[in-house]
Amino acid sequence: MGKQTVQLDRVIIRFAGDSGDGMQLTGDQFTSRTASFGNDLSTLPDFPAEIRAPAGTIPGVSAFQLHFADHDITTAGDTPNVLVAMNPAALKANIRDIPRGADIIVNTDEFTPRNLTKVGYDTNPLEDGSLQSYAVHPIPLTSMTVEALKGIEITKKEAERAKNMFALGLLSWLYHRPTEGTVTFLKQKFAKKPEILAANITAFEAGWSYGETTEDFSVQYEVKPAVMAPGRYRNMSGNLALAYGLIAASQRAELPLFLGSYPITPASDILHELAKHKRFGVMTFQAEDEIAGIGAALGASYGGMLGVTTTSGPGVALKSETIGLAVSLELPLVIVDVQRGGPSTGLPTKTEQADLLQAMFGRNGEAPVPIVAPRSPGDCFDAAIEAVRIATTYRTPVFLLSDGYVANGSEPWSIPEVDSLPDLRVQFATEHNHTKADGTTEFWPFLRDPETLARPWAVPGTKGLEHRIGGIEKADGTGNISYDADNHEKMVRLRQAKIDGISVPDLEVDDPDGDARVLVLGWGSTYGPINAACQMSRRKGSSVAQAHLRHLNPFPANTAEVLRRYDKVVIPEMNLGQLALLIRGRFLVDAIPYNQVRGLPFRAEELAGVIKDVVASV
């Protein structure tokens, strides 16, 4: 029995429920089906730091937003077209983001007086008319699920827990999503629990059938596959891409990867992922603390491994001294900082870009460290490879600045050919490099490559190259302890010159109209919202250029030239103006900062408004 099908070019769905309702899993599954259907997509998981906050409360609400379209999109979307609210708390926590006219699917079973009171509803919003301007679909999801699962040998509680699959089935029907993938996923997940498997599949199918039969939904929607570049695709989240990028870099460098790490949100998933891949020679070490994590990684680098540590902002603070040591030792090391809201513990599960200056300057002394930042989930793969390239080529610690938004978000990812990845092989020192006046030779650990200024990487076990290195200032060339004033001045400037001289690609500018007088400059995960805002502005007739920095230290060589091309430069950041401070200080450009620290990505429409005002002012 077919219903009318309405074509849409894009849809934004937000699943919201209690932390224990399985909203992240539901969102993930809908995303996977959407990805394999061929839509372009972008996701935004938004969950509390507490594992299980008290049930039915606002702090316990966990949400997952998915934006999918028949065209290229770069954000998880500003305002949902559909809200799935599994309880009153989910409705209350999300209703202010929902535009009038949107569909709201609610689980009426949870709208009990007690649950309503718990979140401060004096009257039932489903009955008091406050939702009149929305298309509300009241569905007793829990009881319908329990009813559908009669006959399966499980407890009532287990039956109730399958309600997220009922919701997923309904949404899958509503948006014409393929079902096979979800069934396959459930079969794998519950392979050892046949009753639970049967319950989940039955609930999923019941949800689908409900959509077909109920009169509450008169239409079905369809979002055609997006036109994307030819190739093989998969759905990819940022932390996974980052882990894969590190493995790929290790393979291309022919250096075993050693991760020294301490669990911290939102970076732990990289540790979990890498721990699965020992067969690629990936070694993971869960250390006693953040300091030991980076210490072990540095020890491994000293031994000729690809040393990596993963953390978030608070962990970087603890690792600072070791990063300084790595600067002084001039050994390769990658420090992954998946930024979260700060200061201190801050907002562990929310995103922010406020560690830029910590990465740039957060050490004692003049201790320059290159910084690379991915712009999207899939881009974490390439950014990780780039961080490894810089670390190994220039024998330096490198910051890879991801954040909670790109780490947990996902998008379709064009699977690269392994052969197309850069060759990162390095040459260890094997012989003496200095001839003394008497004609004998010796090894100088701090004799630099004239082009890169990198020192030799001489690993223990190499005959004839025995030498000592340390955090004390060392004499240029020999590496022996030196307290000489002129030598210190020289070494500080050499270390700075090495980082300043790192070869990075030029900054590219997207200015399709060619006549823009305003440039929007960003870095890291704001790429998506800025890009969407620029496109929005252009559609409305404003000429605007976009440039996005992957390299924050050193800046691309053409940065000054790009900045000077425009009358105004706007810098949106999820901090209080850290890149803007660097740009002003470095280039004397009176950049206009636009800042938000809400723990959430920018809304494209809001940025478009900012752009409009600036364009109007030139």
Place this chain on the structure above:
Amino acid sequence: MSEAVELGFPSLRLVPKAEGKQSAKDFKSDQEVRWCPGCGDYAILAGVQSFMPELGLAKENIVWISGIGCSSRFPYYMNTFGMHSIHGRAPAIASGLAITRPDLSVWVVTGDGDALSIGGNHLIHALRRNVNLKILLFNNRIYGLTKGQYSPTSELGKVTKSTPMGSLDQPFNPVSLALGAEATFVARTIDSDRKHLTETLRAAAEHEGTALVEIYQNCNIFNDGAWDPLKDAEHRDSLTFRLEHGQPITLVDGSRGVVRAADGSLQIADVSAVGTDALLIHDVHSEDPSVAFALSRMSDPMSLANTPIGVFRDVRRTPYDALFAEQMAAAKAGGSDDLATLLAGSDTWEIT
């Protein structure tokens, strides 16, 4: 890396052997030693340099890693690979190196401040993990490099620059701490006793896993004579217990010995009164660390009376790095290492 060779030292069996005969001179670097004249560190350095040839290892496969403090300058003076790192972190850095490079013999040099104060966390976790590291803890009961503040092993009431009215801190007993931290090898020796120092280094080198050697070391500038009662010929034999595996535990002069009391605790008794048969026989290999712990508690931190010297504990537990290597090998045997397969995953779609 280089091919492994079988050695007399099981913990070093994967480390390549030296090609020719070595001497202490081979282990002296060209750097001028800059400790204060008279410092106990000189004796330890000389002891280590003369012991190293006994290992017969390729010296490029030996690495000394240190933290910060007077003792931590040690690596600069050894003609091997070495790293002078940051305060307290040497065990962490050395762990990363030792885990990834089983072909290296990795030694950590640290002090009472470096290991027990700022680096306490890394020390206890290195010990419980049992990574193949040898840790030499130079204990002089004072901060030397920062010019004379009390340390975590300074005695209660210690008057120093930072404690003009006396230290209020209960000191650590490094041996007790190590035993509590699941250490598999714990020993104590004295800087000035070359023979005992060498014996202890040998035992540590032979041990598979983390070995902690506490070395009583004199700081002649800021805490001169801290260990004198255990060194001067007049008193030492009546204050020191020599721990030797399989031997009764007695003071060096033989006058008193350790017996087990009716309540199970250890007591010190006159040997003439209890007879030699009643004396406790030292067993370094005892799985139960309680006797070793009890022995570590006998000494008086103020007078140094009843101080045991020697190996307290030396038990076999597969080192972390060996278990780590086993997991790596098992994983490599059990799955594909094709990068393209990994990147593609199982759920892909094609756009043409």
